Amino acid sequence: MVDASLLTNPVYFLQNLVDxxxxxxxxxxxxxxxxxxxxxxxxxxxxxxATYMWCAFAGWVVMAVLNMPLVVGLLAxxxxxxxxxxxxxxxxxxxxxxxxxERLAPMISSIGVSIIMVSLAEAQFSSQTKKFPSExxxxxxxxxxxxxxxxxxxxxxxxxVVSIVLMVALGYLIRRTRTGKAIRAVAYSQRAARLLGIxxxxxxxxxxxxxxxxxxxxxxxxxxxxxxINPNIGADIELRGLAVVILGGLGNIEGAVVGGLCLGxxxxxxxxxxxxxxxxxxxxxxxxxxLILLIRPNGLFGRQEANRA
Amino acid sequence: MLEVKNLSVNYGSIEAVRxxxxxxxxxxxxxxxxxxxxxxxxxLSSISGLLRAARGTVIFQGKEITRWPTDQIVRAGLAQVAExxxxxxxxxxxxxxxxxxxxxxxxxxIRQDLEKIYTEFPRLAERRSQLAGSLxxxxxxxxxxxxxLMAQPKMLLMDEPSMGLAPIxxxxxxxxxxxxxxxxxxxxxxxxxxxxxxxxxxYAYVMEHGEITFHxxxxxxxxxxxxxxxxxxxx
Numbered sequence: 001m002v003d004a005s006l007l008t009n010p011v012y013f014l015q016n017l018v019d020x021x022x023x024x025x026x027x028x029x030x031x032x033x034x035x036x037x038x039x040x041x042x043x044x045x046x047x048x049x050a051t052y053m054w055c056a057f058a059g060w061v062v063m064a065v066l067n068m069p070l071v072v073g074l075l076a077x078x079x080x081x082x083x084x085x086x087x088x089x090x091x092x093x094x095x096x097x098x099x100x101x102e103r104l105a106p107m108i109s110s111i112g113v114s115i116i117m118v119s120l121a122e123a124q125f126s127s128q129t130k131k132f133p134s135e136x137x138x139x140x141x142x143x144x145x146x147x148x149x150x151x152x153x154x155x156x157x158x159x160x161v162v163s164i165v166l167m168v169a170l171g172y173l174i175r176r177t178r179t180g181k182a183i184r185a186v187a188y189s190q191r192a193a194r195l196l197g198i199x200x201x202x203x204x205x206x207x208x209x210x211x212x213x214x215x216x217x218x219x220x221x222x223x224x225x226x227x228x229i230n231p232n233i234g235a236d237i238e239l240r241g242l243a244v245v246i247l248g249g250l251g252n253i254e255g256a257v258v259g260g261l262c263l264g265x266x267x268x269x270x271x272x273x274x275x276x277x278x279x280x281x282x283x284x285x286x287x288x289x290x291l292i293l294l295i296r297p298n299g300l301f302g303r304q305e306a307n308r309a
Numbered sequence: 310m311l312e313v314k315n316l317s318v319n320y321g322s323i324e325a326v327r328x329x330x331x332x333x334x335x336x337x338x339x340x341x342x343x344x345x346x347x348x349x350x351x352x353l354s355s356i357s358g359l360l361r362a363a364r365g366t367v368i369f370q371g372k373e374i375t376r377w378p379t380d381q382i383v384r385a386g387l388a389q390v391a392e393x394x395x396x397x398x399x400x401x402x403x404x405x406x407x408x409x410x411x412x413x414x415x416x417x418x419i420r421q422d423l424e425k426i427y428t429e430f431p432r433l434a435e436r437r438s439q440l441a442g443s444l445x446x447x448x449x450x451x452x453x454x455x456x457x458l459m460a461q462p463k464m465l466l467m468d469e470p471s472m473g474l475a476p477i478x479x480x481x482x483x484x485x486x487x488x489x490x491x492x493x494x495x496x497x498x499x500x501x502x503x504x505x506x507x508x509x510x511x512y513a514y515v516m517e518h519g520e521i522t523f524h525x526x527x528x529x530x531x532x533x534x535x536x537x538x539x540x541x542x543x544x
Contacts, residue, residue: 184397188400194380196412199380269356
């Protein structure tokens with residue numbers, strides 16, 4: 001355990017709560033794209049993290065090289081993500097689906113694409129870390145309750161706001177719109193969807209686009225938070241994203257949000273309240289994940305097929 | 310309205326449907342009856358574009374639709390109520406019905422049709438915000454039929470609408486099919502429950518082992534010694 005005085009310090013607790021929620025919010029956004037594609041197609045898209053990494057670079061190019069404002073950088077990163085994901089569907093997934101390839105084939109194909117994308121990024125940007133200029137986001141944080149209070153960086157504030165907007169928008173899209181209902185129909189049964197006159201391939205493209213937008217948002221947000229963009233940042237979030245998706249229940253949207261927030265909080269609190277917590281944070285987080293899955297093998301929200309996408 | 314000519318369909322490595330031909334004239338109910346495994350569902354799947362025909366042609370309203378994708382066939386006015394009802398269990402009753410109208414864009418008319426379905430099937434109205442998977446078998450069949458009607462089809466393909474239902478519900482389902490037909494929708498009815506199907510059909514084809522072995526007006530087929538022996542039992 002860390003210094004005993006910290007354990008009873010409410011500001012320290014709140015500070016970690018804020019840090020944990022911000023971290024968890026990006027995990028959630030990343031995992032949402034993952035789980036959406038899985039829910040609709042039963043595909044584990046392991047190029048999701050490479051898409052995320054490329055979008056962080058895209059946002060960096062727009063803001064740091066082209067000197068465009070933050071909003072433009074965010075939107076560009078998200079659009080770029082959607083575009084990459086759609087291209088992946090056409091080159092890495094659809095051909096396999098049409099040939100009736102076996103279940104694991106799309107995953108293998110996405111690993112291949114992911115390796116190519118990381119290599120391309122290394123060739124393009126070198127493995128040296130890229131940073132945002134301070135004009136993009138004011139590096140001075142906000143203080144809640146005076147300078148002794150809780151510190152919130154502008155990046156954290158941005159993350160929370162953008163994540164909430166994206167989650168609400170996704171929830172609305174999936175629950176309320178015609179497109180969302182078509183996505184859910186395809187997720188449940190492609191055959192039944194076809195018989196309703198739904199063009200399944202078109203729905204799949206839309207799903208990949210949305211998934212890519214979410215990867216893009218997560219990429220640029222983490223880039224801004226850590227101010228550290230390099231071709232290997234995908235590896236950091238990939239396993240976490242997968243863990244969040246499994247924790248929440250495969251293909252489950254609410255589950256991805258709750259799972260993401262949980263993982264962010266557990267990681268942050270492990271660092272804050274355990275000696276050498278930063279060395280063990282992954283071990284602690286995954287131990288908890290393992291224990292939860294022992295109790296709920298289908299994840300927190302996993303109700304078999306009942307609540308998929 | 311629908312014409313199937315020399316259709317053969319393979320299901321895996323077996324030729325499940327061999328060189329069959331039949332017609333469904335506009336405004337009629339035509340039954341396709343036969344035992345389990347005779348190739349009836351394969352025939353329907355092929356008409357709907359879910360399975361590729363190996364040989365032969367399917368013509369709907371003068372257009373050859375043999376190689377069309379399913380969604381295009383549905384948009385042309387040929388809807389199917391699939392076997393096992395194929396309702397979307399994790400969606401609500403209302404969402405299922407709304408998706409029935411997926412191919413339409415006339416919002417006001419869709420609203421009106423939705424109200425019509427709710428009047429026709431009061432159980433669905435009561436349960437409109439429940440998950441479709443929580444409905445009883447009979448209610449799910451009503452939902453499947455109601456949903457197909459939301460597409461305003463010119464013709465309805467019905468695959469085993471009586472399957473797994475209690476006798477009293479089966480009678481209701483056949484009454485509904487009759488009513489839908491009187492409303493101007495042509496029906497191709499695939500059934501194992503030959504007796505009930507033949508009672509409401511204008512014409513019928515009998516399928517055995519992937520081939521059509523007998524056909525004639527519903528009443529004639531019902532009284533033919535061959536069919537009585539094969540499907541209807543002594544009663």
